Amino acid sequence: MAFRPRGPRPGPPKSAEEIDEIVRKLRNEQTRPENYRERSLKLHGWICAKCGREFELSNLHLLTVHHKDGNHNYNPPDGSNWENLCVYCHDDEHSRSILADYLAGKDKKR
Numbered sequence: 642m643a644f645r646p647r648g649p650r651p652g653p654p655k656s657a658e659e660i661d662e663i664v665r666k667l668r669n670e671q672t673r674p675e676n677y678r679e680r681s682l683k684l685h686g687w688i689c690a691k692c693g694r695e696f697e698l699s700n701l702h703l704l705t706v707h708h709k710d711g712n713h714n715y716n717p718p719d720g721s722n723w724e725n726l727c728v729y730c731h732d733d734e735h736s737r738s739i740l741a742d743y744l745a746g747k748d749k750k751r
């Protein structure tokens with residue numbers, strides 16, 4: 642490990658473009674995984690999209706956010722990739738796709 646005791650000094654005041662970049666990064670932060678659940682609950686309501694079970698604060702932890710395309714990093718702010726599912730339906734959703742993959746022969750690699 643090579644330490645650089647005297648790193649580059651902070652440059653002149655940031656340009657508008659640099660500030661733009663920082664703002665963009667901060668905006669992206671807002672859709673971090675820790676926050677998408679809250680956003681999805683706000684957008685879609687405290688209700689399971691599959692079985693229609695309604696939730697309240699005391700059991701809200703049983704309501705989870707499913708990513709429709711399976712990509713947890715795809716979190717569009719309009720919520721189009723999210724579905725609120727209770728843990729049971731969520732589990733079901735995933736075991737179904739595992740089963741579908743299995744039936745489609747995608748499991749053969751193992």
Ligand SMILES: [Zn+2]
Pocket residue numbers: 689690691692693694726727728729730731
């Ligand atoms: Zn459900």
Ligand SMILES: [Zn+2]
Pocket residue numbers: 706707708731734735
């Ligand atoms: Zn899911």
